[in-house]
Amino acid sequence: MKYLILILLTVNLACAPDKPKSTEEYPDLTKSAPEAVLTDPTKGIGAVKNVTLKTPIEQERVSRGLAIFEMKCSACHKLDETRFVGPGWKNVTKTRKPEWIMNMVTNVEVMLDKDPEAQKLLELCLTRMPNQNVSIGDARDILEFMRQNDGDK
Amino acid sequence: MVILAILGLGMSMTRCAPKGPKEAVTGNAASKVYVAPGKYDEFYNIVSGGFNGQIGIYGLPSGRLFRIIPVFSQFPENGYGYSEESKPMLNTSHGYVPWDDLHHIALSVTNGVHDGRWAFANGNNTPRVARVDLKTFHTAEILEIPNSGGNHSSPFITENSEYIVAGTRFSVPMGDKTDVPISTFKQNFKGTVSFISVDKTSGNMNIAFQLTTPGVNFDLARAGKGPSAGWFFFSCYNTEQAYTLLEVNASQKDKDFIMAVNWKKAEEYIAAGKGKKVKAKYAHNVLDEKTHMTVSTMMDEVMQLDPTELKDILYFIPCPKSPHGCDTDPTGEFIVGSGKLAALIPVFSFTKIQQAIANKDFEGEFGGIPVIKYESALQGEVKKPGLGPLHTEFDDKGNAYTSFFVSSEIVKWNVKTLQVLDRIPTYYSIGHLCVPGGPTAKPWGKYVIAYNKITKDRYLPTGPELTQSAQLYDISGDKMQLLLDFPTTGEPHYAEAIPASLITPNSVKFYKIEDNGHPYAAKGEKEARVERKGNQVHVYMTAIRSHLTPDNIEGVKLGDDVYFHVTNLEQDWDVPHGFAVKGAANAEILVMPGETQTLKWKPLTSGVFPFYCTDFCSALHQEMQGYIRVSPASSSVPLKFSTGKIEAEGTGAN
Numbered sequence: 001m002k003y004l005i006l007i008l009l010t011v012n013l014a015c016a017p018d019k020p021k022s023t024e025e026y027p028d029l030t031k032s033a034p035e036a037v038l039t040d041p042t043k044g045i046g047a048v049k050n051v052t053l054k055t056p057i058e059q060e061r062v063s064r065g066l067a068i069f070e071m072k073c074s075a076c077h078k079l080d081e082t083r084f085v086g087p088g089w090k091n092v093t094k095t096r097k098p099e100w101i102m103n104m105v106t107n108v109e110v111m112l113d114k115d116p117e118a119q120k121l122l123e124l125c126l127t128r129m130p131n132q133n134v135s136i137g138d139a140r141d142i143l144e145f146m147r148q149n150d151g152d153k
Numbered sequence: 154m155v156i157l158a159i160l161g162l163g164m165s166m167t168r169c170a171p172k173g174p175k176e177a178v179t180g181n182a183a184s185k186v187y188v189a190p191g192k193y194d195e196f197y198n199i200v201s202g203g204f205n206g207q208i209g210i211y212g213l214p215s216g217r218l219f220r221i222i223p224v225f226s227q228f229p230e231n232g233y234g235y236s237e238e239s240k241p242m243l244n245t246s247h248g249y250v251p252w253d254d255l256h257h258i259a260l261s262v263t264n265g266v267h268d269g270r271w272a273f274a275n276g277n278n279t280p281r282v283a284r285v286d287l288k289t290f291h292t293a294e295i296l297e298i299p300n301s302g303g304n305h306s307s308p309f310i311t312e313n314s315e316y317i318v319a320g321t322r323f324s325v326p327m328g329d330k331t332d333v334p335i336s337t338f339k340q341n342f343k344g345t346v347s348f349i350s351v352d353k354t355s356g357n358m359n360i361a362f363q364l365t366t367p368g369v370n371f372d373l374a375r376a377g378k379g380p381s382a383g384w385f386f387f388s389c390y391n392t393e394q395a396y397t398l399l400e401v402n403a404s405q406k407d408k409d410f411i412m413a414v415n416w417k418k419a420e421e422y423i424a425a426g427k428g429k430k431v432k433a434k435y436a437h438n439v440l441d442e443k444t445h446m447t448v449s450t451m452m453d454e455v456m457q458l459d460p461t462e463l464k465d466i467l468y469f470i471p472c473p474k475s476p477h478g479c480d481t482d483p484t485g486e487f488i489v490g491s492g493k494l495a496a497l498i499p500v501f502s503f504t505k506i507q508q509a510i511a512n513k514d515f516e517g518e519f520g521g522i523p524v525i526k527y528e529s530a531l532q533g534e535v536k537k538p539g540l541g542p543l544h545t546e547f548d549d550k551g552n553a554y555t556s557f558f559v560s561s562e563i564v565k566w567n568v569k570t571l572q573v574l575d576r577i578p579t580y581y582s583i584g585h586l587c588v589p590g591g592p593t594a595k596p597w598g599k600y601v602i603a604y605n606k607i608t609k610d611r612y613l614p615t616g617p618e619l620t621q622s623a624q625l626y627d628i629s630g631d632k633m634q635l636l637l638d639f640p641t642t643g644e645p646h647y648a649e650a651i652p653a654s655l656i657t658p659n660s661v662k663f664y665k666i667e668d669n670g671h672p673y674a675a676k677g678e679k680e681a682r683v684e685r686k687g688n689q690v691h692v693y694m695t696a697i698r699s700h701l702t703p704d705n706i707e708g709v710k711l712g713d714d715v716y717f718h719v720t721n722l723e724q725d726w727d728v729p730h731g732f733a734v735k736g737a738a739n740a741e742i743l744v745m746p747g748e749t750q751t752l753k754w755k756p757l758t759s760g761v762f763p764f765y766c767t768d769f770c771s772a773l774h775q776e777m778q779g780y781i782r783v784s785p786a787s788s789s790v791p792l793k794f795s796t797g798k799i800e801a802e803g804t805g806a807n
Contacts, residue, residue, distance in 0.1 A: 071666055071677040075697040075722055084797070085700070127773060130698060133663070133724040 044115050046103030047136060051143070053098060057152050058144055065138075065145025072132040073142070079149050086125055093150045098143055104129075105139040179634065185627060186637045188215040193657070196589050196650045198602065199258050199272050200623070202643030206253045208274060208285065209642050213589070213600060213650055214625060216639025224283045224292045225253030225276045232742035233292070237716065237751035238671075241449035245297050246434040250279045256646040257373075259310040259317055261351070265378045265483075265594025269655030271356050273308040273317050280304035282319055282349060284356055289661045293440045296358045299433035299455055300327045300345045306371035308349075312382045312594070316361065316416065319347040320371030320387050328431065338396040342368035345457075346387060348416060357439060362423050362456045363431075364414065364466065367520025368394055370403070371412075372477050373544075378594045379485030381503040383417035386488050388472065388479035392519065404494065408471040408527065410519070411479050411490050413506060419458055419466050427463060428456040443670035445748050461521035468510060469519055471527040472499060478544035482553065482568050483594050487532060489553065491542035498542050498555060500571060502532035533571045538564045543584060544647075546591030548628055549598040554591075556583040556603065563603060563626065565633060577633040579624055581607040588628070589650035597652060601626045601633065604645035611638055621645055662726040664747030671749035673718035678702045683794040690715045690792070696730035696744060697722040698771040700796060701764070704779030708792030711759055711785055720749040731767030734781065741767045756783040 043049070069077075076085035092101060096117075104111050104118060108129050111118040122128060134142070188194055194212025202209055206226030210219045225243070227234030234243050234251050243251045253276035261271040271293075272285040280301035286293040298304050298319045306320025324342040326333050333341045344366040349358050370391040377384040392409045395402030422428065433455040440447045460467040472479075474492030481488050488501040508514070509529040516526045541559030548554070552574065555564050561582050565575040585604045589597035608622040620640035627634040666676055675681045675693040681702040684691045690713050695702045701719075709715055719732045723746040733741035734754050742750045756762065766777035784790045 070679045072722065072724060075678045075695060075700070075702065085698075127698060127771060130723055130728065131725040133665075 040097075040099075041116075043097050043099035044101075044103035044107075044118070045110050046107030048099045048102040048106065048139075051098040051102065051140070053147070055153075057147050061141045061144035062148045065141035065143070068134065068138050068142055069145055072134060076127075076129075083125065085127055086129055087121060089146055089149055091150055093143070093146050093152070101143055101146065102136065102139040105132075105134050105142060106136055182634065182636045186214040186216065186625065188212065188217070193653060195653060196597075196600075197653055197656055198587070198648055198650045199260065200604070200641055200648035201255050201258055201274060201646045202641075203256065203621075203646050204254050205643030206255050206276070207643060208255065208258070208272065209645070210290065211623075211639070211641070212653075213602070214636065216623070216625060216637050218642070220290060221642060222285055222290055222292065224274055224285065225251075225255055225281065225295070227251040227740075229740045230743070232740050232750060232752070235740040235752075236742050237753055238446045238749075241447040242292060242295055242438045242440065244438055244449040245279050245281070245436045246299070246451065247279060252278075253281060254278045255283075255643075256305060257308060258647055258649045259308045260649045260651055261314045261356075262310060262593055263313055265312045265382075265485075267590060267593055267595075267649075267651045267655055268314075269651060269659065271314075271351075272649070273310065275304050275307035275319065277303055277305055277322070280319065280321070282308045282317060282358065284351075284358060286356070287656050288659050291440065293356065293442075294358055295436075295438045296349065296360070297435035297437070298347055298360070299435040299452075300325070300343075300363060300431075301347070306346070306374045306387055309374045309376055309385075309592075310351075311376040311385070311416070312378045314351050314353075316348045316350055316376075317358070318374055318376075318385060318387075319349060320374055321345050322370050322372070324368035324370065335396050338368060339394050342394075342396075344369055344371060344389075346371065346374075346385075346412075346414065347455075348385075348419070358437075360435075360455050362419060362428055362458055364419065364458050364460055366412070366460065366467065367522060369410070370399075373479050375479055375481045375488070375592065377481055377485050377503065378483070381481065381485040381488075383415060384503070385414040385416050386479050386481065387412040387414065388476040388490065389469075390475040390477075390493075404475060408473050409475055409492075410469040410524070411472045411476060411488065411501070412522075413468045413470060413525075415466050415468075419463075422458055422463050422466070423456065428458055430454045431457050441670075443668060445664070445669070445671050445750065464523075465510075467522045468506070469522055469524040470501060470506065470530045471516075471524065473497065478542070478555075480545040480547075480592065483547050483549075483596055485594070487568055489545045489555070491545060491555065493541055493543065493558070495542060496537065496540060498535040498538050498545075498566075499527075500532045500535065500568070501530045505532065506530045535566050535571045535573065538566065538573055539576065544586055546586055546588040546601065547596050548588055548591070548601075549596045552628075554586060554588060554601050554628070556586040558582055558584065558606070563601060563633065565628070575632050577626060577635065579603040579605055580611055580622070580638070581605055581609055585645070585647045587648045587650055589652070592649070597650075599627070599629055600636075600650070601628050602648065602650065604641070604648060606644075612640060623648075663724060663728075664745060666720075666722060666724060666747045669720065669747055669749060671718070671720070673716070673751065674749040675702075675718070675720045677722070678796075681794075681796075683708075683792055685792055688713050692717045692794075694719045694732075695722050696720070696732070696766060696777075698728070699766075699773035699777045701732075701766065701777060701779050702796040703794035704796045705798070706780070706794045707782040707784075708790050709756065709781060709783045710788060710790075711756065711783060713756070713783075715754045715756065715781070717752045717754065717764070718749055719744050719752070721746050723747070728770060729768050730770055730777075732764065733767045734764040735762045743768060759783045759785050759788075 196213040198211040280298035284294040301321040302325040303322030305322035308317040350361040391403035472490040474494035478491035539557035625637040721744040
């Protein structure tokens with residue numbers, strides 16, 4: 001059943017369906033993220049265009065990020081390098097742009113369908129990362145927690 | 154091409170059907186009900202399921218079934234009535250009653266217009282009313298009705314959802330004196346109609362007051378609106394007060410009654426302290442959206458008003474031949490009575506009823522209640538409309554549509570002129586009918602749907618038990634046009650239809666895990682654990698694609714009650730997980746994203762028992778599984794749990 005839904009979703013993203021004409025406009029229930037503008041492919045696809053990182057790292061964000069990690073991410077991601085359901089988080093901030101990480105967290109369906117780096121990870125893990133409905137603000141906190149996990153001070 | 158093919162099929166089928174009318178479906182019917190793949194229907198049709206105790210949600214004009222909502226019934230599909238959280242929803246003063254007979258739907262209204270917030274429904278057998286939240290399509294509340302027998306005349310709703318009502322079908326002995334000979338009906342049996350207040354914000358129900366009435370049978374009801382908004386109208390039969398062979402003995406009189414209730418006046422009497430608190434035991438069950446748990450509270454008293462003492466609350470209006478439907482038109486001026494055995498339809502005028510009351514234009518009293526003269530209340534009669542009128546709905550153009558059971562047809566007539574305009578057969582023996590917004594001050598019109606009592610040859614036969622059936626007609630033109638047959642679950646009684654645009658934008662997609670207040674929630678795998686409390690073992694389990702945590706559990710002993718509290722950590726639309734464990738005597742459960750649900754399991758033998766996710770969730774769904782080990786009561790296996798931990802063979806506890 002879910003296979004079908006995923007396939008439909010993919011089709012929807014590829015070409016937006018016509019809305020029912022006989023009735024009022026509905027909000028697009030299959031919702032997708034803002035249109036991709038591939039300015040810098042290493043930043044991924046999504047609403048996050050530019051992130052400014054501060055030094056030293058922001059401790060308030062780190063503790064909020066940890067709480068979100070434990071609730072929404074830790075079931076599939078470990079904090080070391082080992083791949084569990086998804087990749088381990090160690091050194092992710094060294095290998096990916098901050099924008100890419102935040103777009104992956106907040107715009108995962110589009111990333112998995114269009115971003116070559118995300119697609120490589122899908123081929124490796126073979127489980128589509130679920131949309132955990134993380135807001136952009138929360139994704140920024142998670143990013144800060146990842147920086148701490150990678151040893152940034 | 155597809156449409157042509159369907160039409161062709163339709164034609165060849167009717168040729169074989171023994172009784173099907175060849176001329177019934179005409180021209181462009183198929184294109185009018187065709188909703189292309191991926192498109193939405195225009196209306197939700199919220200249909201009672203009768204003896205299945207459920208509500209069916211269909212789309213119109215396609216007739217496609219989207220969902221079955223369990224209300225007064227257990228539902229193995231999602232664990233409703235089986236999970237620890239939902240069992241209390243089916244609690245009553247008679248204990249756990251997991252079935253009922255659900256007849257009527259009332260959608261919430263504001264200023265007489267659908268507002269898309271709640272659907273109310275009645276339970277006939279063990280008298281109850283339920284509230285379904287249209288954001289989640291879950292049963293959110295059930296309130297039992299005391300001093301009632303057969304809650305049929307329910308749950309019709311007032312213009313601003315101030316009250317829904319519950320009129321008893323059976324009059325019963327009540328109060329201190331209930332163990333009485335049946336033959337003392339006239340002396341000891343009473344009726345009640347309850348006014349159940351609906352909280353404007355939460356929707357929570359409460360019996361504001363009960364009116365005690367003479368012993369008759371209440372059948373159906375409608376609130377007034379506009380000028381008559383402060384009134385409610387109930388049809389009653391068995392004014393003969395028969396207690397046996399009602400088929401004959403309750404059909405003696407030429408006229409029974411429509412009972413008019415001035416509920417605004419009743420409210421004033423309550424405010425003035427004229428109510429009497431009476432002992433009564435009844436259950437009130439409410440779902441808490443934050444904890445996902447239902448709490449059942451046993452109530453112990455109810456407020457009653459006696460209209461034989463407070464003279465200006467109740468009035469009877471004679472109505473021919475055992476009236477069934479009692480429907481108010483969109484303006485609120487006209488009340489249509491439908492005598493099941495009548496060959497005409499009386500239409501009463503609210504203005505004339507008020508004049509008759511002011512002039513004391515009464516023909517006498519019944520059980521201490523004044524009876525208004527028929528002619529004084531009557532606006533006019535629809536002559537020779539058909540046989541056996543049951544129910545009337547209204548469109549947006551001043552027309553009424555009445556169902557006729559005996560003559561199997563819908564008859565369209567004009568409310569002002571009382572002239573019959575059109576008639577069309579139904580297949581077969583129509584009961585209720587529905588025009589979108591038909592009972593409100595603002596009918597949406599467009600269609601009328603027939604809910605039929607007999608299906609016979611309309612579909613491929615499936616042995617003696619057949620599907621139930623509904624039929625969709627286009628009413629946009631002068632002539633009604635049959636468009637579609639569609640099967641329904643249970644036995645459809647009343648239904649309402651509401652524009653999808655009033656519901657779709659508010660539909661909940663998942664529960665926010667941050668807001669989950671369930672006492673046994675595991676909000677993240679870090680909180681997943683197993684705890685022992687005496688002989689109760691509580692498993693705080695998480696589910697996410699594609700594993701359960703913990704998935705290895707040991708240290709359970711025979712005699713333990715194991716509670717699997719499963720929290721779905723997903724935060725996306727349409728990713729439920731299921732949970733089942735071998736030998737579970739109740740059911741599996743289905744857990745929506747962000748929700749916690751509990752399955753209680755009592756192992757009867759020692760051994761290792763598999764558990765798994767029952768809802769196909771991902772490519773590795775079939776890997777979403779685990780084991781729980783049960784040891785003899787005397788064993789010393791320690792309680793332990795893990796996920797993803799590989800132990801060297803033989804290092805596990807013995």
